[in-house]
Amino acid sequence: MKLKIRQIGDPVLETIAKRVENVNDKKIQKLIDDMIDTCRADINRTAGLSAPQVGESLAISICRRFDLGEDVDEWEAMINPEIISHSTDESIVWEGCLSIGVGDKAIYGPVARPKNISVEYISRTGEKKKLDAADYFSHVVQHEVDHTNGILFLKYVPKPDTNLWLSKDLDQYIEETGEFPAVN
Ligand SMILES: [Zn+2]
Numbered sequence: 001m002k003l004k005i006r007q008i009g010d011p012v013l014e015t016i017a018k019r020v021e022n023v024n025d026k027k028i029q030k031l032i033d034d035m036i037d038t039c040r041a042d043i044n045r046t047a048g049l050s051a052p053q054v055g056e057s058l059a060i061s062i063c064r065r066f067d068l069g070e071d072v073d074e075w076e077a078m079i080n081p082e083i084i085s086h087s088t089d090e091s092i093v094w095e096g097c098l099s100i101g102v103g104d105k106a107i108y109g110p111v112a113r114p115k116n117i118s119v120e121y122i123s124r125t126g127e128k129k130k131l132d133a134a135d136y137f138s139h140v141v142q143h144e145v146d147h148t149n150g151i152l153f154l155k156y157v158p159k160p161d162t163n164l165w166l167s168k169d170l171d172q173y174i175e176e177t178g179e180f181p182a183v184n
Contacts, residue, residue, distance in 0.1 A: 001034045002041045003054040005098045008152065012052045013099055017059045017148045019080045023126045028060070032077045032124050035062045039075055045106070046098065047140045050147030053099050061121075061144035066137040076131070078121035081145045084130070086114035093139040094180055095153045096167065106167040109157035110183045113142050159184060 006012055020028055035054060039046045039062055051060040061081050065074040096108040117138050120130050133141045143153055157163050162184045165173070173181055 001037055003034050003038045005038070005049075005053055005102075006055050007102070008100050008154075010055075010099075012055055012057055013147070013152060014150045015052065015057050016150045017050075017052050017057045019059050020122070023079055023122055023124060028058075028079075029124065031056060031058070032060065032062070035060070036075045036077070039064065040073070042098070043073070045096070048144040049098065050144050052147055052150070059148040061141075061148060063137075063140050063144055066140060067131075067133060077124040078119065078141075078144070079124065081119050081121040081141075081148065083117050083142065083145055084120050085118045087116040089115040091115040091135055091139070092183065093136055094170070095139060095143055097143070097153055100152065100154065101167070104166065104168045107154075107164050108167060108170050109154065109160065109164045110180070111139065111143075111153050111156045113139050113156070117142060119145065 035049050039049050048063040051058040059080045061078045063076050063078060065072050065076055068074060090112045092110050092112050094108050095111045096106050101107045115138060116134050118130060118132050119141050123129050
């Protein structure tokens with residue numbers, strides 16, 4: 001079942017989410033199924049989704065497994081995720097968020113984050129897991145883990161008045177120039 005996405009301004013997006021005590025709880029498993037359905041419903045725009053974005057203040061993130069391929073339709077449920085190590089090297093990715101603008105009004109901005117990270121989490125079957133992530137996938141995981149800590153990517157965009165773009169303007173710029181705008 002597709003869930004409604006909360007938009008910026010909703011306090012749940014800026015609240016530190018509670019850790020999940022029992023992964024086997026039917027309500028938790030149903031929430032994970034519904035979150036994955038919600039991701040697939042808007043697959044071209046969706047790299048991940050976290051429970052606060054659907055109004056549940058719980059530490060659950062769904063990340064699309066871009067480490068396995070560009071068009072992969074595989075989604076990892078990360079429960080109580082924690083970034084346990086990160087590189088000092090950073091990469092810049094233009095990030096957007098399902099909770100920050102809808103459709104043409106979606107907003108994107110350049111975000112610098114560690115290029116490589118390791119994340120530890122509980123899988124939906126209750127196993128403790130560790131995953132290494134690089135480049136774009138590393139940004140996806142960090143963006144989603146941030147949601148469980150009440151943090152939105154806007155916080156990291158330098159000079160938001162010049163570096164935040166509406167998706168339609170950004171798409172047009174990329175179409176005309178073949179590249180992302182310079183970060184000012
Ligand atoms: Zn987001």
